[in-house]
Amino acid sequence: MPSIRHLIFILGDQLSPNLASLRDADPAQDVILMCEVMAEATYVRHHKLKIAFIFSAMRHFAEELRQQGFTVRYRRLDDEGNKGSFREELRAAVAELSPDCVIVTEPGEWRVLEDMKGWRQLLGLPVDIRADDRFLCSHKEFRDWASGRKELTMEFFYREMRRKTGLLMEGDHPAGGRWNYDAENRKPASPDLLRPKHKSYKPDALSQEVIALVEERFGDHIGRLDRFGFAVTRAQAETVLESFIRDFLPQFGETQDAMLVGDPFLNHSLISFYINIGFLDPLAVCRAAEEEYRACRAPLNAVEGFIRQIIGWREYVRGVYWLKMPGYTELNFLEAKRPLPGFFWTGETDMKCLSTVIDETIDHAYAHHIQRLMITGNFALLAGIDPFQVHEWYLEVYADAYEWVEAPNVIGMTQFADGGILGSKPYAASGNYISKMSDYCQHCRYDVKKKVGEGACPFNALYWDFLDRNGEKLSANRRLAQPYATWRRMSDEQRGTYRKSAQGFLKKLEAGEKV
Ligand code: FAD
Ligand code: DLZ
Ligand code: SF4
Secondary structure, three states, X not given: OOOOOEEEEOOOOOOOOOOHHHOOOOOOOOEEEEEOOHHHHHOOOOOHXXXXXXXXXXXXXXXXXXXXXXXXXEEOOOOOOOOOOHHHHHHHHHHHHOOOEEEEEOOOOHHHHHHHOOHHHHHOOOEEEEOOOOOOOOHHHHHHHHXXXXXXXXXXXXXXXXXXXXXXXXXXXXXXXXOOOHHHOOOOOOOOOOOOOOOOOOOOHHHHHHHHHHHHHOOOOOOOOOOOOOOOOHHHHHHHHHHHHHHOHHHHOOOOOOEOOOOOOXXXXXXXXXXXXXXXXXXXXXXXXXXXXXXXXXOHHHHHHHHHHHHHHHHHHHHHHHHHOOOHHHOOOOOOOEOOOOHHHHOOOOOHHHHHHHHHHHHHOOOOHHHHHHHHHHHHHHOOEXXXXXXXXXXXXXXXXXXXXXXXXXXXXXXXXXXXOOOOOOOOOOHHHHHHHEOHHHHOOOEOOOOOOOOEOHHHHHHHHHHHHOHHHHOOOHHHHHHHHHHHHOOHHHHHHHHHHHHHHHHHHHOOOOO
């Protein structure tokens, strides 16, 4: 074999043809390494669908590279002698191929970057770690934006990204005169039998092989594989995007915060899986959505809301992650210590909101934003669950979960475990919010209107107990002034009943009784 110039190592969430490490690749001189490894599949016990999706997408991507003439050293999980980790697979490839140097794109997770930094010494070879420029905002740009600010307000960061990209801009001004149309996006939804079906794909032969492998090796992980419907190539992911833009984007804004029994996807895009592994380019996705507004095929509130999630929230949480790691995932500002209840793994609870979201998560490795934030996240916050356990659960169960995006959303946004780096107040809500934004309560054995006592919605007493329990840390928060004022106006007796009711519920939870 002729001597090899570069060994290019591509990770499972780097499946982009324009990846930094592939940019100057030459099929005649370079070899590409990709590997399925046990360490990545088990550093948390990922949902079966997540592992199957990533392995299948990796195998399809490797095929595409081969069709372009590249030599790909692809190591399947069940290949004999699979070394089980990135570093050992890389070491074996280097020993066999003797490249002049190794090229990688920086990983999305801090733990992998730490490992990567040791590869030069491990291999005795130059290792070129290139910046991941599939994001709009570089680490330096985010650090510069954050430095000297007292609060890292997402809205201001988002405006910078609008200016930088020119998305929805009319000269120096935001299209329509406002930066943010969220106020128009908080409507409940009604069941709609005519809602188009979201695009999904029957597993092809490669996916079927992977599904069998995952069932055999990871049979005891959460989830089921018979619902596998992911796009596993870039072309398929682009079709998912096109169908979202055509069939769902115009209603995306209105129903963005709504939740309905039996309608897990509503008008959401279901593209986070594909953006996060690199099949879809975030800026191209936003330009496609903007085009719909310009052509008067989708209203501004929908398009702005959608674009904000991607160039705003997505870029912002990545910035916060790299700014605050290491240590961010261990934060526990509210000192919450309760273990994660067993029903998070089974969906077996009488609380219909939680059972619906958890069942859907088991079925699809997906839940939409408000379900993650205001149902499972809100419950864990109110019940005082250890945020690290909550973080690991989210990282395991969602097929789009990588620590850079999951941890800020969980540790910061839902659990307020970072003490307000990411959000200025905890997203805590009683049953009233859930009842307003969903039809879950209509199907629940608990009564959302009942505050305490037998049959009362547990979220109601938990909400007040949460504020009471955390009064020392939260009562000075300006944005919580109103609920604390209401709490103080209550009679001692009323406050006592809330405390007693919440504590009774939490005791049952800790004892593992069905709630
Ligand atoms: P849509 O509702 O159609 O939104 C469009 C796109 O916007 C998404 O595909 C995603 O790329 C982006 N987006 C929206 N909200 C966020 C956000 N808060 N942070 C980052 N990107 C966002 N998203 C992940 O990609 N991976 C995660 O592990 C993840 N964990 C989350 C955990 C919690 C507790 C919460 C509250 C949110 C989390 N999110 C995560 C954000 C969001 O819930 C998902 O991106 C979204 O539900 C994916 O579904 P969709 O593609 O249909 O999104
Ligand atoms: C999530 C995941 C899983 C389950 N398995 C693999 C794998 O076997 N090989 C691989 O290259 N990547 C995998 N991934 C994605 C990685 O965990 C991800 O690239 C790193 O966490 C960096 O973000
Ligand atoms: Fe959830 Fe309470 Fe509504 Fe039941 S009544 S679905 S527990 S919010």
